[in-house]
Amino acid sequence: xxxxxxxxxxxxxxxxxxxxxxxxxxxxxxxxxxxxxxxxxxxxxxxxxxxxxxxxxxxxxxxxxxxxxxxxxxxxxxxxxxxxxxxxxxxxxxxxxxxxxxxxxxxxxxxxxxxxxxxxxxxxxxxxxxxxxxxxxxxxxxxxxxxxxxxxxxxxxxxxxxxxxxxxxxxxxxxxxxxxxxxxxxxxxxxxxxxxxxxxxxxxxxxxxxxxxxxx
Numbered sequence: 001x002x003x004x005x006x007x008x009x010x011x012x013x014x015x016x017x018x019x020x021x022x023x024x025x026x027x028x029x030x031x032x033x034x035x036x037x038x039x040x041x042x043x044x045x046x047x048x049x050x051x052x053x054x055x056x057x058x059x060x061x062x063x064x065x066x067x068x069x070x071x072x073x074x075x076x077x078x079x080x081x082x083x084x085x086x087x088x089x090x091x092x093x094x095x096x097x098x099x100x101x102x103x104x105x106x107x108x109x110x111x112x113x114x115x116x117x118x119x120x121x122x123x124x125x126x127x128x129x130x131x132x133x134x135x136x137x138x139x140x141x142x143x144x145x146x147x148x149x150x151x152x153x154x155x156x157x158x159x160x161x162x163x164x165x166x167x168x169x170x171x172x173x174x175x176x177x178x179x180x181x182x183x184x185x186x187x188x189x190x191x192x193x194x195x196x197x198x199x200x201x202x203x204x205x206x207x208x209x210x211x212x213x214x215x216x
Contacts, residue, residue, distance in 0.1 A: 001045040001115060006030045006061065007077070008053045012100075016048070019104050020111070037061055040068060043155060045132060046114065048107075051078035051085060059088055066093040069159050073114060077102070122158065123215040125199035130158050139197070149174055150193055157202070157212035166209040 003020060007013040008031045017027050028044075030036040033056035040061075047065055049058035058076060065072050076089045079100040089097055096110055121129035127140050137144040137154065146154065156173055157165055167186065174181040190210065194202060201213035 001025045001111070002028070002043065003111075004028045004030065004036065004041075004044050004047045004049075006033065006036050006048065006053055006058060007050045008032070009050070016104060016107065019108065023108065023111075025111075033057055033061055037064060040064060043159065044069075045073065046111065047072060047074045049074060049076055051076060051089070059085070059092065062089060062092050062094055070163050071159055071161055075107075075110065122161070124158075124212070125197075125201065125215050128197055128200055130154075137197070144196060146196065147192075149189055150196070153189060154193060154212075157210065161212050161214050164205050164209050164211050168209075170209065 003025050005013065005017055005020070005027055007016065010031070013029065013031065017029055020027050030039075031053070033053040037056045037060075047061075049061055051058040058078070062074055062076065065074055070093070074094045075096045075098065076094045077098045077100060078085065086097055095114075098107060098110070121131045121138070123129050124137075128144075129138050130136075131138065135151075135155065137146065152173060153170060156170065167183075170186060171181050174186075190202065190204070194200065201215070203211045203213060205211055
């Protein structure tokens, strides 16, 4: 899993990072909330955020994460046990909360549970699934071959599933690969994705963008 760790206690940060990397995870470390705030990404499996960190606290970062990626998994950690902070974290979409001091094994168990859910894959149609750990799309048991831009766009849509992804978000993502990405190029890209992935419920939202619907 790609995990972002925000913790300003150097000893705890080092211990958690070491254990998670030993477990095979890719860990991106931050000690300062402002630095993480500027570097938030759509393509992270789990954020582990301390609430009380320098400059921008974990609760404010949680709000921004859920704004750019409502389906992101976020776990809050803090020595602060007052109910207001806990309530605020859950109201803003955190998935779990760990109170300091805690055993790192407790964190490992929670992450393992999350991984087991992800391994089942996200069902996008009767036959199409997305497997986050592999970052691959399958039609039944057959891997779907995608171009770089097709894959990038689909990952953006999947991480914001059942939510409108505005064209500006798509252009921002794809224009890191090319100098400029036009409306016509985007329509062609969507057409190719629909052709390769029949049965995918990919809605065009007039004058706004696109929405990928989950299979219920």
